Amino acid sequence: MTIRVVLVDDQTLVRTGFRLVLDETDDIEVVGEAADGSTALDVVSLTRPDVVLMDVRMPGVDGIETTRRIRSSRQPARVIILTTFDLDEYVLAGLRAGASGFLLKDALAADLVSAVRAVAAGESAAAPSVTRRLIAHYVSRAPAPRAADARLAALTAREREVLTLVTRGLSNAEIATALVLSESTVKTDLGRVLTKLDLRDRVQAVILGYECGLAADE
Structure with missing residues (x-):
């Protein structure tokens, strides 16, 4: 095609x-x-x-x-x-x-x-790392986001971990290594995150992650 x-x-x-x-x-x-x-x-x-x-x-x-x-x-x-x-x-x-x-x-x-x-x-x-650098530039100019956000309440603990690492610019393979999961599992978890938060794609997930303060989560 x-x-x-x-x-x-x-x-x-x-x-x-x-x-x-x-x-x-x-x-x-x-x-x-x-x-x-x-x-x-x-x-x-x-x-x-x-x-x-x-x-x-x-x-x-x-x-x-x-x-x-x-x-x-x-x-x-x-x-x-x-x-x-x-x-x-x-x-x-x-x-x-x-x-x-x-x-x-x-x-x-x-x-x-x-x-x-x-x-x-x-x-x-x-690439996730480039997305992260660009969006961080704008978010750094905005007021500090809240550490917790009601929009994240629907996520499980692992889904929040996945979203946090996506926000930091990690690829699915890197997230799989960090969380000791298979790459297919990470892809499934990210898909659930997008569905639950009504997000279109990874880029929107990064934007939301920054708005919710996930880039600074420890």
Whole structure:
């Protein structure tokens, strides 16, 4: 099955570079491009892609609002936010608007392809450690979260442990080692966490974990 992708960025060079990489794959097809949010909405509606690579800072309708509208449509494409690694002020807002993760604009070709495939399969688009560093940047600016949070009351002790380690940036394999569990068990526990807390994916779990103070739990 071919993964259909739309590229949204106001820099032609960025779109061209991404297209060149993606066109080299057998299972990914770039079906449209846009230089601003308004055009992107039209292109997405017309082409119905599986994944949209979305810049944040664009003229007119920005990437945050465009992501929100795409994700609230009847047939929502999954969105990967594009960012430079100066910790773009709007990336967290993009994730909250419904994006499935983020990607650095200078990402390696292999990372770009892996991100698109991961998001198309329903996963998040960033390595847990990178997700953790980015979100920590924003959370550090906010008031200290409560040590306990009512939203976590539905979790078992082990599910809370898993969420805590996810928040700290550990992969499933690393969590399995830390808790002396199989990786499949960790995946099952994380799935239960997402269901109980009504979270879409790992990225949302990290955000919630920071908001609840789990990154500082001992």
